[in-house]
Amino acid sequence: MIRRLPQARSRGIPEATVARLPLYLRALTALTERGVTTVSSEDLAEAAGVNSAKLRKDLSHLGSYGTRGVGYDVEYLIYQISRELGLTQDWAVAIVGVGNLGRALANYGGFVSRGFRVAALFDSDPGVVGDHIAGLNVEHIDELETVIKRRGVSIVVIATPADAAQQVCDRVIAAGVTSILNFAPVVLSVPDGVDVRKVDLSIELQILAFHEQRKANREGGGPAMAEDWQQGASA
Amino acid sequence: MIRRLPQARSRGIPEATVARLPLYLRALTALTERGVTTVSSEDLAEAAGVNSAKLRKDLSHLGSYGTRGVGYDVEYLIYQISRELGLTQDWAVAIVGVGNLGRALANYGGFVSRGFRVAALFDSDPGVVGDHIAGLNVEHIDELETVIKRRGVSIVVIATPADAAQQVCDRVIAAGVTSILNFAPVVLSVPDGVDVRKVDLSIELQILAFHEQRKANREGGGPAMAEDWQQGASA
């Protein structure tokens, strides 16, 4: 679903590690705000919700930034992780589709806090174009290519209905964008070199439902349909 | 970050497979709407954005629902996957925190479409309590335990600010909830047997930024800070 980048492991950082670095960054930021200047792998791992061996292995991919017998310098580690993730530069993000979700994203503080700047909002609905949301003017989708280029947008968030997503995707790629965060419940097809991440709220709920059902069945009975379970796979 | 359930693999379905079943379900639903009644692993895999060997292995964990030389019956497979995911029953979901995101989630059609029913909305802000959103009355957080029990809520979505999330989490667990979808940017600590999944919008962007930076550096130059790269990890 996510087309792997040609050299995702270029300098040798595993994808799984990259996905956890933001977690460490968040934990470190929280520590700094509490005035903590040094932290052990044990404590940082606890704060980030992972185990300490994994944390140390992850950090070892960035370099040897700890001090044996002591731990890690919080500020320094924040800087190194930020640099590795590319958060020391400013990223212009555009959000396409200003429905409920797009609006929520535009107003979401977590974006701005880490080098991300919402630089443009687009919609195709004339009733929405021209609205001011989070200090931005909603522009018509016709302006997509022009505005993306003019404002140097490098990451696009797709928050459109499912049936518009692929079309928007094609257009932003044609405009030079190679990083897309997709909230629409469709599989986007993209050429090599374009990175797509997806968030599907309904999928997360379905995974929870699976486990919830498991738990209910184990505890004896459950809410419903506990009958045809152990009868094998015969059609 | 996600505490593994004791018997996540009970009847032997790998987590990775569970996470893809909703994807297959979506692809199958789309096929059915186009009138397709039978599909090969090759075609279904393509529609779901995975490779066909993986799809066949995944489905084989549910049973032998295909016909060699022919493929899978679309309707039948939809039923089997739905049943496995627990979507043949009705799940009452509560959303805590009716800010921009909570509102968007309450109005999100994808929830309702698959056995999920938003049964309650909570907020602590008196200015929001009493509002009608998506046909529901927003209730005060004080009613959390009562309403959860009365309406049989089994899945809770936390869409509160970060500093309220743990407290809400503790309360819903005390009320008997064991499945939580967390949008707040904090690591929730929960007892064994409680399943937490998290969605962090800012983390997804950070992962994209990492790859984007890689691409920019490889293509020669990039937007900024292309200097101190190849100089090793010396502090």
Place this chain on the structure above:
DNA sequence: CCTTGTGAAGCGATTCACAGCG
């Protein structure tokens, strides 16, 4: 002959356990 279902090989990530170093 076509497509499923699956042993077996391959691969990446996690975990263990301890050597190395401040």
Place this chain on the structure above:
DNA sequence: CGCTGTGAATCGCTTCACAAGG
């Protein structure tokens, strides 16, 4: 002595390649 950094063992998922079967 304590904590980091890491080779080695392990685990689980993916992919291959083909036997089984309509």
